Amino acid sequence: MSESLRRGLRVLAALSDEPATASRIAESHGVSLSTAVRLLQLLTEEGFARRDETGKYHVGSQLLQVAYHVVASMDVREMAAPILRELNTQTGQTVHLGYFENPTVLYVDKYAGRSAVQMYSQIGMPAPLHCTAMGKAVAAFLPEAERIALAGSLDYRMSTDRTITNAEDYLRELDTVRQQGYALNLGEHEAVVSAIAAPVKQPDGRVQYAIDLAAPNVVVGEDELRAFVPRVLAAAADIERVLGY
Structure with missing residues (x-):
């Protein structure tokens, strides 16, 4: 040198x-x-x-x-693993790390819950953006023009009677996610499963990764699920910290 x-x-x-x-x-x-x-x-x-x-x-x-x-070139999955593992241990519920790959979000890591009722999600499996907490968490933080374009491009396949089925309602839901900082899926993708998701924000405010906590409705009711929100938000913030965001 x-x-x-x-x-x-x-x-x-x-x-x-x-x-x-x-x-x-x-x-x-x-x-x-x-x-x-x-x-x-x-x-x-x-x-x-x-x-x-x-x-x-x-x-x-x-x-x-x-x-x-x-930082972006580092293995995000590896760096997030201890935090996701701790969230899984603390709550006993299934925890995922997801990666935004328009027009879906891909599960890139999973820690199964302790319940006898297990999630069918698998690493590498795509999840729809319009009816999963993870999908909403990544889509909500797109720049406005991209968010509107995305909402207009989705097919809004109806999975349950709670699924959002049109762009207007979806954009309204994304506004709520942006305001509160997290997303909910209350039986919208699978009638028997609900979830909370939080974005992992990059320094420019965009979101490439998100985490979620999912639980069977027969095991965790809506109020109990919402009680996990602070822990999910804290885990996302911890991941941002270890990534240097």
């Missing part, structure tokens, strides 16, 4: 800890002021640093973008 590159990386590491002036960088890194200024100017030109009105340098948006792509 060249000495100039090494110095540049060290400067970036220092700026990630706290903003600093060129003179402070020169002093802390044992280089001349002209060398520090040259390094900082280069980093600024490339978007890895920015200079504020007081003369201090901060990390730039390009570095944040690189960091975001690094």
Whole structure:
């Protein structure tokens, strides 16, 4: 590694800890002021640093973008696993991790509940967006134009007498999800199963992943299901934290 590159990386590491002036960088890194200024100017030109009105340098948006792509490339399933496992252990209910793959959401991980009545969901199985809590949780946080386009494209296949069957009602439901921060499925996909889902939000507010907690209606009533909402929201927030969101 060249000495100039090494110095540049060290400067970036220092700026990630706290903003600093060129003179402070020169002093802390044992280089001349002209060398520090040259390094900082280069980093600024490339978007890895920015200079504020007081003369201090901060990390730039390009570095944040690189960091975001690094996080995005990590195995989300692996990083979320301990949190999902804990939620499953705490509640005794089935817990899923889902990935948004328009026009469905795919189950990418599952922890089965302790009840004798088991969910038929399987890893890799697609779930519809209009009648599952997971589907609503990912669709609700699409940009408005995409959300409206999606609502207009779904076929709204009726699975139970509680299934949403038109775009107007679906968009109204997504508005509710956005306002309350979580989604419910009260027997809309399978009459005997209900679920709560929470989005795992990216820094830009979009949602690629969501988690849900599902339970048989004969085991968990609606009030008891709603009592799990804080735990599901907390688990989603914990996943966002470990992903660096």
